[in-house]
Amino acid sequence: MKKIEAIIQPHKLDEVKEALKSIGVDGLTITEVRGHGRQKGHKEVYRGMEYEVDLLPKIKIETVIPDARLDEISRTISAAARTGKIGDGKIFIYDVLEAIRIRNDDTGEAAL
Amino acid sequence: MNRFSRISFLLTAVCAVQCMAQTVPTTDQRLNALEAAAKSAQMAGDNAWMLTSSALVLLMTGPGLALFYGGLVRAKNVLSTMMHSFVLMGVVTVLWAIYGYSFAFGTGNSFIGGFQYLLLNGVGGAPNPDYGPTVPHQTYMIFQLMFAIITPALISGAFAERIKFSAMLLFTCLWSTIVYFPMAHMVWGKGGLLNAFLGGKIPCLDFAGGTVVHITSGVSALVCALYLGKRVGFPKEPMKPHNLVLSLTGACLLWVGWFGFNAGSAVNASALASSAFVATHFGAAAAALGWLFAEWVRHGKPSLLGGVSGAVAGLVAITPASGFVKPFPALLIGFLAGVVCFYMATTVKSKFGYDDTLDAFGVHGAGGTLGAILTGVFATNAVNDGLKDAAGKALPLGLVDGNPGQILNQAVAVAISWGLAIVGTLIILKVVDVLVGVRATTEQEIVGLDLSMHGEEGYNLEA
Numbered sequence: 001m002k003k004i005e006a007i008i009q010p011h012k013l014d015e016v017k018e019a020l021k022s023i024g025v026d027g028l029t030i031t032e033v034r035g036h037g038r039q040k041g042h043k044e045v046y047r048g049m050e051y052e053v054d055l056l057p058k059i060k061i062e063t064v065i066p067d068a069r070l071d072e073i074s075r076t077i078s079a080a081a082r083t084g085k086i087g088d089g090k091i092f093i094y095d096v097l098e099a100i101r102i103r104n105d106d107t108g109e110a111a112l
Numbered sequence: 113m114n115r116f117s118r119i120s121f122l123l124t125a126v127c128a129v130q131c132m133a134q135t136v137p138t139t140d141q142r143l144n145a146l147e148a149a150a151k152s153a154q155m156a157g158d159n160a161w162m163l164t165s166s167a168l169v170l171l172m173t174g175p176g177l178a179l180f181y182g183g184l185v186r187a188k189n190v191l192s193t194m195m196h197s198f199v200l201m202g203v204v205t206v207l208w209a210i211y212g213y214s215f216a217f218g219t220g221n222s223f224i225g226g227f228q229y230l231l232l233n234g235v236g237g238a239p240n241p242d243y244g245p246t247v248p249h250q251t252y253m254i255f256q257l258m259f260a261i262i263t264p265a266l267i268s269g270a271f272a273e274r275i276k277f278s279a280m281l282l283f284t285c286l287w288s289t290i291v292y293f294p295m296a297h298m299v300w301g302k303g304g305l306l307n308a309f310l311g312g313k314i315p316c317l318d319f320a321g322g323t324v325v326h327i328t329s330g331v332s333a334l335v336c337a338l339y340l341g342k343r344v345g346f347p348k349e350p351m352k353p354h355n356l357v358l359s360l361t362g363a364c365l366l367w368v369g370w371f372g373f374n375a376g377s378a379v380n381a382s383a384l385a386s387s388a389f390v391a392t393h394f395g396a397a398a399a400a401l402g403w404l405f406a407e408w409v410r411h412g413k414p415s416l417l418g419g420v421s422g423a424v425a426g427l428v429a430i431t432p433a434s435g436f437v438k439p440f441p442a443l444l445i446g447f448l449a450g451v452v453c454f455y456m457a458t459t460v461k462s463k464f465g466y467d468d469t470l471d472a473f474g475v476h477g478a479g480g481t482l483g484a485i486l487t488g489v490f491a492t493n494a495v496n497d498g499l500k501d502a503a504g505k506a507l508p509l510g511l512v513d514g515n516p517g518q519i520l521n522q523a524v525a526v527a528i529s530w531g532l533a534i535v536g537t538l539i540i541l542k543v544v545d546v547l548v549g550v551r552a553t554t555e556q557e558i559v560g561l562d563l564s565m566h567g568e569e570g571y572n573l574e575a
Binding site: 044045046047048049051053 | 347350351352353410411413415417418421457458459461462471
């Protein structure tokens with residue numbers, strides 16, 4: 001099993017969700033996060049006080065998938081989240097040791 | 113005609129004759145009755161407007177100022193900042209009832225009133241001919257109380273996010289007593305040094321409180337900001353306003369409430385009140401645009417915060433002038449206030465590096481001073497003919513009436529307000545510091561005053 005962690009632009013969330021749904025990925029977890037990579041921040045001015053805002057709002061999508069579908073799913077996310085500009089985000093992939101369904105103690109890929 | 117109707121006709125006729133004999137009044141009686149009716153009709157109209165105005169002025173403090181200031185601080189200080197406004201609705205009211213009104217409006221010397229209205233003794237339904245001949249004295253008292261509430265609340269913009277609550281309470285009680293009550297007496301009290309209408313030696317024109325309210329609070333705010341020092345992390349750490357939606361809401365409530373503040377200062381529902389209402393609105397509108405454009409030129413973008421700050425600055429500057437100037441000078445005063453206060457709250461503040469957290473000085477001190485001086489320029493007896501010579505002819509008011517000397521009178525009043533505010537506030541801060549300590553500890557400040565002073569948080573969104 002693999003865990004995919006994708007940091008994407010907030011306005012791309014719906015497209016990514018739709019794309020994943022269309023290839024049958026049912027389970028995912030979303031978190032609102034803030035951060036930056038190579039993208040520069042922006043300037044805000046309140047009564048003459050200037051603030052550099054470099055931690056920008058992003059969405060983190062997490063989903064755990066069977067090893068066999070890794071390529072297909074990561075490509076789907078990447079394609080759906082892409083605008084071609086700096087700030088589109090990144091995808092990280094981890095090995096998962098075990099998955100347990102709390103309702104009935106299913107384990108492994110059966111629990112996904 | 114049958115018998116029955118003949119009798120009833122006779123009865124009616126007799127009755128009518130009797131009634132006429134009893135009730136036909138003499139001409140004098142009818143005139144007296146007419147006068148009494150006219151007087152009571154005027155009192156009813158004036159009193160209705162003045163009670164409405166009193167409520168509008170209270171609305172400026174809560175929720176107006178509380179929202180305006182509350183939105184400008186960080187989320188961890190929203191409640192404490194709102195508390196600084198709200199609690200004064202209680203504290204100053206009690207002071208006012210016990211001795212405040214008497215110290216401000218009782219007959220005393222040139223600088224402070226006396227003990228005659230202590231515990232509101234003698235302040236009832238009968239009008240006070242000096243202050244408001246057509247409204248109950250009690251109405252005038254409660255209207256003035258609302259001014260006494262908002263003035264110290266304005267100062268809280270300078271010490272927000274770092275003052276101890278107990279210090280804030282003690283400071284406010286002393287400040288009202290030592291700075292506000294005397295200043296109100298000097299400008300509006302009978303026999304006050306600066307009262308143009310009731311026998312002042314230096315006749316200052318201050319219709320609704322440019323000196324009494326805005327200079328005293330704004331200058332005291334600067335003293336507080338300097339005395340308390342900067343907030344932990346200022347100006348390196350970002351301290352963005354946490355909710356400008358609240359600030360916009362509060363500023364617009366201030367704008368509406370200000371109609372009571374200025375037009376109510378006519379103390380009747382006359383054409384003068386209408387004129388002050390118009391000037392107030394025009395001043396606010398032009399100032400909003402003034403700040404907005406200055407900011408647009410300077411920083412490249414016009415911000416909502418800039419627009420509402422400008423509106424408040426314009427309302428401040430038009431306050432002393434509102435009952436003396438025509439609509440177009442009001443537009444001009446407002447526009448100038450928008451630009452000048454923008455400059456004060458941005459360039460001047462960052463140049464000197466003081467942490468006037470919410471720009472109480474930049475807006476109220478600077479706007480109040482500008483407005484007080486410009487009142488001496490644009491005041492005209494075409495708007496307000498309350499000052500008359502022995503022959504009953506309206507005296508010239510400001511420079512536009514050919515009375516340049518009024519600018520000097522205004523400058524003296526400004527200097528006295530600045531002086532009293534600086535000296536009074538410094539002494540009070542020293543005393544409060546010795547008694548309870550003025551500033552919150554660094555830990556309390558980092559946690560936020562909401563939790564450390566009040567044990568609560570403004571936003572429990574997951575609760």
